[in-house]
Amino acid sequence: xxxxxxxxxxxxxxxxxxxxxxxxxxxxxxxxxxxxxxxxxxxxxxxxxxxxxxxxxxxxxxxxxxxxxxxxxxxxxxxxxxxxxxxxxxxxxxxxxxxxxxxxxxxxxxxxxxxxxxxxxxxxxxxxxxxxxxxxxxxxxxxxxxxxxxxxxxxxxxxxxxxxxxxxxxxxxxxxxxxxxxxxxxxxxxxxxxxxxxxxxxxxxxxxxxxxxxxxxxxxxxxxxxxxxxxxxxxxxxxxxxxxxxxxxxxxxxxxxxxxxxxxxxxxxxxxxxxxxxxxxxxxxxxxxxxxxxxxxxxxxxxxxxxxxxxxxxxxxxxxxxxxxxxxx
Amino acid sequence: xxxxxxxxxxxxxxxxxxxxxxxxxxxxxxxxxxxxxxxxxxxxxxxxxxxxxxxxxxxxxxxxxxxxxxxxxxxxxxxxxxxxxxxxxxxxxxxxxxxxxxxxxxxxxxxxxxxxxxxxxxxxxxxxxxxxxxxxxxxxxxxxxxxxxxxxxxxxxxxxxxxxxxxxxxxxxxxxxxxxxxxxxxxxxxxxxxxxxxxxxxxxxxxxxxxxxxxxxxxxxxxxxxxxxxxxxxxxxxxxxxxxxxxxxxxxxxxxxxxxxxxx
Numbered sequence: 001x002x003x004x005x006x007x008x009x010x011x012x013x014x015x016x017x018x019x020x021x022x023x024x025x026x027x028x029x030x031x032x033x034x035x036x037x038x039x040x041x042x043x044x045x046x047x048x049x050x051x052x053x054x055x056x057x058x059x060x061x062x063x064x065x066x067x068x069x070x071x072x073x074x075x076x077x078x079x080x081x082x083x084x085x086x087x088x089x090x091x092x093x094x095x096x097x098x099x100x101x102x103x104x105x106x107x108x109x110x111x112x113x114x115x116x117x118x119x120x121x122x123x124x125x126x127x128x129x130x131x132x133x134x135x136x137x138x139x140x141x142x143x144x145x146x147x148x149x150x151x152x153x154x155x156x157x158x159x160x161x162x163x164x165x166x167x168x169x170x171x172x173x174x175x176x177x178x179x180x181x182x183x184x185x186x187x188x189x190x191x192x193x194x195x196x197x198x199x200x201x202x203x204x205x206x207x208x209x210x211x212x213x214x215x216x217x218x219x220x221x222x223x224x225x226x227x228x229x230x231x232x233x234x235x236x237x238x239x240x241x242x243x244x245x246x247x248x249x250x251x252x253x254x255x256x257x258x259x260x261x262x263x264x265x266x267x268x269x270x271x272x273x274x275x276x277x278x279x280x281x282x283x284x285x286x287x288x289x290x291x292x293x294x295x296x297x298x299x300x301x302x303x304x305x306x307x308x309x310x311x312x313x314x315x316x317x318x319x320x321x322x323x324x325x326x327x328x329x
Numbered sequence: 330x331x332x333x334x335x336x337x338x339x340x341x342x343x344x345x346x347x348x349x350x351x352x353x354x355x356x357x358x359x360x361x362x363x364x365x366x367x368x369x370x371x372x373x374x375x376x377x378x379x380x381x382x383x384x385x386x387x388x389x390x391x392x393x394x395x396x397x398x399x400x401x402x403x404x405x406x407x408x409x410x411x412x413x414x415x416x417x418x419x420x421x422x423x424x425x426x427x428x429x430x431x432x433x434x435x436x437x438x439x440x441x442x443x444x445x446x447x448x449x450x451x452x453x454x455x456x457x458x459x460x461x462x463x464x465x466x467x468x469x470x471x472x473x474x475x476x477x478x479x480x481x482x483x484x485x486x487x488x489x490x491x492x493x494x495x496x497x498x499x500x501x502x503x504x505x506x507x508x509x510x511x512x513x514x515x516x517x518x519x520x521x522x523x524x525x526x527x528x529x530x531x532x533x534x535x536x537x538x539x540x541x542x543x544x545x546x547x548x549x550x551x552x553x554x555x556x557x558x559x560x561x562x563x564x565x566x567x568x569x570x571x572x573x574x575x576x577x578x579x580x581x582x583x584x585x586x587x588x589x590x591x592x593x
Contacts, residue, residue, distance in 0.1 A: 172442040175426070175434050182423035189382070189421070190438045190490075191408040 021151050023270045027263030028158045029215045030238070034265075035165060036083075036208035037235030038258040042248075043169070044181040044201045046094075049105030051235060053112025054086040054206040055228035058213025060116045063125040063223035072133040076214045082119075083210025084203045086112055091199030116225050124224040125217075132218035161208070162255050168204075169251045177201050178251075209235075230284050237287050238262040240294035265290075330530045331358040331381065331498055336390030336400075338376055338554075350376040351387070352554040358498075363524055363531045365541040367573075368551035369585055374534045377551070378502050381532070383407040395497055409439035412496035412529075414487050414504040421487030424476030428467060428486065431475055432456045435490035459493050460486075463519060481512035485519060492523045499524065501533040505540075517544070538570050552581045 033055060040048035058079035065075035086108060093104035117123070129136065135146045168174045179187035180197040188194055209231070217223040242261020248254040265287075272278055272286055338351040351373045358364060368374050379385040381392060383404035392400040394410050415421050422431050433447035433456075448456075453471065460468035463485050467478075475483060484504060492499060501520065505513035521544060524531050535541050541548055548565050550558035550573070557580050560568060577585050 168444070170447055171444045172433070172437050172440075172447045173444060175430055175447040176437070176442050178426060178430075179423040179434050182425045183420070185415075186421055186423055187434060188405045189408050189411075189413045190435050191405050192434075192437075192442060193403075193405045 019270065020267075021147075023266045024263050025151050025154050026219075027266035028154050028259070029219060030212055030234070030266065031158050031259040031262040032161060032208045032215070033212035033231060034235045034238035034242070034258045034262040035162065035255060036205040036212070037232065038239050038255065039165075039201055039205040039208070041236060041239060042181075042254065042258075043178055044198060044205075046101045046181070046198070046202070047105070047232070047236075048087075048090060048202055048205060049102065049232050050086055050090045050108040050112070050202070050206055051105075051209050051232040052228045052230065053109040053116065054083045054209045055213040055216075055231045056116045056223075056225060057082045057086055057112055057119070057228075058210025059217035059223040059227050060119040060125075060213075060225070061210070062214030063127055063217045064119055064121075066127055066130060066132060066218070067125060072131060072218060076133065076211060076218070079214025079217075080207045080211045083213075084207040086210070087203035087206030088199055090206070091202040094202070095195035095198050113225065120223065120225065123226075124222065127218065127221040127223070130221070132221065133215075134219050136221075158259065162259050165208075165255055166252055169255075173197075173200070230287065233284070233287050233291055234265065237290045237294070238265045240291060241265055241268075244294065330360045330362070330395060331356070331532075332391075332393040333357075333381070334391045334393075336380060336387045336392065338373075338380060338385060338387050342388075349554050351380065354390070354554075354556055356549075356556065358530055358532070360530055361528045362547055363529075363545035364533065364547045364549055365545045366532060366534045366549045366551060367536070367538060367541045371553075372551040373554040374551055375502060376554075378413075378500050378532065378534060381498065382411055382413055382500055410497040411500060412438075412491035412494070412498070413500045414484070414491045414502065416503040416506050418480040418483040418487065418507055421490065422475045422483050425474060427472050427474055428460070428478075429453060429456055429471040431486065432459070432490060432493075436494060438494045438496070459489060462523075463489060465515075479512075481508055481515065484508060484512075484516050488516065488519055488523065492527060492529060495527050495529065497530060499529045499531040501531065501535075503534050503536060506536055520544075538573060542568050542570070542573070550577060552577070557581060 033051070037048075037051060040046045040051075061082040062072075062075040062079040065078050066072055070078070089111075090104050090108040093099045093107060094101050097104070099107070134150060135143075140146050169178060176187055176192040177197045177200060180192070180194050180201070184194045187197070213228065216227070238261040239258045240261070241264050242257030242259070243254070245264065246253055246257040246260060248257060268290075269283055269286075272283065273280060278286075333354055333356040336351055336354040337349075340346075340348040340350055354373075354377065366374050366377070376385060380387050380400075383399070383402060383406070387400055390400070391398055394407070399407050399410075413421075423434070426434075429448045429452075433452060436452060436456075437447070456471065457468045460471075465482060465485055467482065467486060475486065478486065484507075488504070504520070505516045508516060517540060520533075523529070531545070533545065535544075542565065546562040546565070548558075548560040548568070549556055558573075558576055574585055
């Protein structure tokens with residue numbers, strides 16, 4: 001895709017310099033997807049596999065609408081709506097259909113594969129030489145400063161969406177949504193319909209994922225029925241990497257972490273692709289490994305820490321308390 | 330305020346595990362009544378609470394809250410009238426959200442949840458004022474995550490969240506049972522104060538017989554899905570644990586057996 005960047009060799013190390021803005025920009029476009037994954041995975045505590053399908057839905061809707069002559073911005077709105085609808089379906093399957101969460105996501109992912117094919121009518125669509133919201137190659141060669149304009153516009157645009165999401169999560173509805181994932185029995189006892197909050201959350205999540213898909217299709221001038229494969233794992237990896245680096249002390253930092261995690265993920269991919277013995281096709285394995293490590297290590301650490309604390313505490317009891325003595329405080 | 334008529338609830342009907350949880354339960358609560366409920370394990374106390382809150386739906390019978398029949402309404406729809414504190418201190422609050430966010434969720438009880446800020450300056454002032462009534466310093470920790478609070482603090486917060494919007498009915502389901510004696514006493518005192526000040530119609534399940542006799546203006550005893558004893562305020566005043574146990578044996582024909590029962 002976007003690996004045409006210049007690299008140069010310095011003291012035997014491969015350094016990437018000029019491609020960094022390109023990678024960051026790509027990471028920011030995918031950041032909307034990881035924000036979506038953050039909503040389901042972290043807020044609703046619901047690993048939603050719909051993402052693999054809805055990302056493609058976004059790309060497919062955007063590409064086809066542009067092909068048919070709709071304005072590229074309208075095409076993006078269409079992608080967003082497509083994702084919202086896909087999310088509503090998953091939410092309905094899970095809440096009203098009482099289907100297990102993972103299975104509802106898988107069912108929608110499979111169903112969307114056919115739907116995406118129907119939307120596009122063919123396995124892939126090229127937007128080469130068609131106007132998108134991104135300037136095409138000839139426009140950039142005429143006015144190179146456009147590259148910088150696009151770079152900062154993307155960052156600003158994604159940042160605005162992040163801030164809108166932060167705002168939403170602090171509204172009454174947003175609080176109910178967060179409480180649904182945190183303690184659904186409690187929020188029901190205060191009058192929120194948890195079926196409704198789950199559907200809203202899953203829908204918004206897939207809307208953002210599809211928006212990301214629409215942006216990626218436009219920026220790479222290409223949409224493909226397989227463009228979403230493995231996206232959920234990339235989203236999880238981004239969220240987890242971001243959390244490890246930036247923490248989750250409140251909503252602002254948690255969404256910032258999801259966003260920047262996506263950028264860091266892209267930089268990791270970029271670096272990995274420069275390792276000679278790694279193939280581009282190894283990336284999915286590496287991504288899965290990142291997620292596995294990020295899930296296993298903290299759990300193991302916690303267990304190990306608890307055990308050592310318990311052991312120390314037990315030892316102090318041996319030395320201070322007489323057998324049969326009152327130890328209850 | 331609350332009226333239950335001929336309520337019956339079965340679990341696993343028609344199977345070998347069939348269990349009769351409630352049989353022909355009739356109960357009428359006047360506004361401001363504070364009723365304590367005791368009974369042995371499996372007497373139907375929790376089922377009664379869940380039938381009122383909407384966690385369970387009765388097989389037959391009606392539940393009426395202030396002229397509205399609610400037995401078929403879902404739990405979240407009824408909760409506009411019903412405040413509830415659970416036995417588990419973890420159950421009534423959202424641990425990863427802050428104290429003020431939890432209060433904002435409780436504050437929105439019975440209102441539609443829209444897109445205005447959950448916590449704003451005015452609400453924050455109100456929350457501070459309400460928290461200071463608890464007298465345990467939570468008013469200075471509005472932005473602390475609830476997961477960092479102790480069990481007693483969480484239960485105090487749950488109690489405030491359940492009551493400060495003045496629900497028509499307050500359900501307390503052994504809400505001090507999981508706390509150590511000192512904290513349990515503190516929460517009991519808070520409960521008494523809040524219920525009295527807001528004149529809440531309250532149903533409280535407890536395993537502490539002394540507490541059941543001391544608190545409230547009415548005492549109900551349940552056994553095998555039925556209400557077998559019902560003492561009004563006057564009868565309750567002369568009641569002792571011994572008398573209560575003797576009455577129970579006389580009516581039910583067996584001794585009160587409950588591992589958790591506290592007599593003193």
